[in-house]
Amino acid sequence: MGVFSRTCEYAMRAVFFIAHRTPDGSRVGIKDISEGIDSPAHFLAKILQDLSRRGIINSAKGPNGGFYMTEENLSRPLSDVVEAIDGVQIFKGCALGLKQCSVKNPCPLHHEFKAIRNDLTKLLNGTSIKSFNEDLLNGMTSLKK
Amino acid sequence: MGVFSRTCEYAMRAVFFIAHRTPDGSRVGIKDISEGIDSPAHFLAKILQDLSRRGIINSAKGPNGGFYMTEENLSRPLSDVVEAIDGVQIFKGCALGLKQCSVKNPCPLHHEFKAIRNDLTKLLNGTSIKSFNEDLLNGMTSLKK
DNA sequence: ACAATTAAAGAGTTTTATATCTTTAATAAA
DNA sequence: TTTATTAAAGATATAAAACTCTTTAATTGT
Ligand code: FES
Ligand code: FES
Numbered sequence: 586m587g588v589f590s591r592t593c594e595y596a597m598r599a600v601f602f603i604a605h606r607t608p609d610g611s612r613v614g615i616k617d618i619s620e621g622i623d624s625p626a627h628f629l630a631k632i633l634q635d636l637s638r639r640g641i642i643n644s645a646k647g648p649n650g651g652f653y654m655t656e657e658n659l660s661r662p663l664s665d666v667v668e669a670i671d672g673v674q675i676f677k678g679c680a681l682g683l684k685q686c687s688v689k690n691p692c693p694l695h696h697e698f699k700a701i702r703n704d705l706t707k708l709l710n711g712t713s714i715k716s717f718n719e720d721l722l723n724g725m726t727s728l729k730k
Numbered sequence: 731m732g733v734f735s736r737t738c739e740y741a742m743r744a745v746f747f748i749a750h751r752t753p754d755g756s757r758v759g760i761k762d763i764s765e766g767i768d769s770p771a772h773f774l775a776k777i778l779q780d781l782s783r784r785g786i787i788n789s790a791k792g793p794n795g796g797f798y799m800t801e802e803n804l805s806r807p808l809s810d811v812v813e814a815i816d817g818v819q820i821f822k823g824c825a826l827g828l829k830q831c832s833v834k835n836p837c838p839l840h841h842e843f844k845a846i847r848n849d850l851t852k853l854l855n856g857t858s859i860k861s862f863n864e865d866l867l868n869g870m871t872s873l874k875k
Numbered sequence: 876a877c878a879a880t881t882a883a884a885g886a887g888t889t890t891t892a893t894a895t896c897t898t899t900a901a902t903a904a905a
Numbered sequence: 906t907t908t909a910t911t912a913a914a915g916a917t918a919t920a921a922a923a924c925t926c927t928t929t930a931a932t933t934g935t
Contacts, residue, residue, distance in 0.1 A: 586735070586819060587820060587823035588823075588825060589825065594827030597826050598826050598827070598837075601838055674731060675733060678732035678733075680733060681742050682739030683873075684875055690875055691871050691872065693862040693865055693873075695871065697853045700849075701849050702733075704849065705846050708842045708843070708846065717839070718838070720838055726836050726840065727828070727836065730828060
């Protein structure tokens with residue numbers, strides 16, 4: 586596995602896809618999303634249920650229903666998605682799995698690792714979903730393959 | 731989970747522990763190691779078997795047997811351990827799980843993520859186990875708690 | 876040769892992550 | 906009010922990761 590769990594990868598791709606497809610307040614269904622990001626539909630449905638419950642995305646049932654994102658949703662950082670799925674270990678945890686990452690009891694990687702972890706935090710916490718989405722709308726970035 | 735799998739965390743801690751305890755060519759047993767790094771002994775045994783088969787560490791059976799590391803072992807980069815356990819995804823994989831991370835079909839995170847991933851690669855690939863170990867021998871860093 | 880010690884190997888079990896399938900509830904439109 | 910459409914919820918199923926236990930093989934020292 587990479588840096589994030591597979592579930593988290595699906596979640597991030599889906600969020601970008603929804604953002605990309607509902608700039609206007611329209612909705613997009615689970616089928617379209619799962620095809621658009623190449624993920625198992627039913628599994629993704631579970632993930633989106635979760636994100637929806639947490640208020641990271643929105644959903645509506647019934648005809649013309651589906652998932653969508655409000656301005657409020659779009660302005661949140663991507664780290665909200667990551668934290669919802671994978672938790673905070675990625676942002677706070679020790680590289681070697683010590684119970685507490687701290688400068689008082691640092692592992693051999695601590696100093697350098699902390700810098701890298703901070704960069705990752707800055708990237709995910711400091712950038713709104715919307716701004717990642719701009720490149721996507723420009724067709725400059727991709728969510729599939 | 732953090733950046734690395736739990737198995738990989740144990741592996742890295744164990745490697746540092748062995749390096750720390752066998753500077754002279756002596757050996758250290760699985761019991762000592764697992765207690766020293768706070769990991770399940772039998773599970774760690776499996777992990778060390780694997781590292782030993784791959785030549786990342788060495789082992790000897792029988793009385794006064796145990797695990798140890800040669801100069802050659804110590805001079806290898808920590809990335810060897812990570813690759814042996816977790817594979818190369820962490821060094822090469824796309825943040826969003828696209829099949830290929832490439833500048834031709836970049837995901838929305840690609841540019842910034844790649845920089846971070848490269849820093850991590852540089853840290854693990856560019857530093858020998860021995861040099862991480864120096865701080866440990868000085869008592870400046872820790873492997874437990 | 877024998878007994879003790881140690882890792883290697885093999886064979887599980889348990890837990891967590893990933894994935895699928897079915898049923899229910901909500902909504903909209905006819 | 907009925908039907909169609911959609912997500913939510915529930916119930917499993919499968920696979921992978923994490924962990925445990927037992928047996929075997931190698932080595933050393935007596
Ligand atoms: S203590 Fe290990 S990264 Fe901080
Ligand atoms: S394509 Fe996603 S990180 Fe490179």
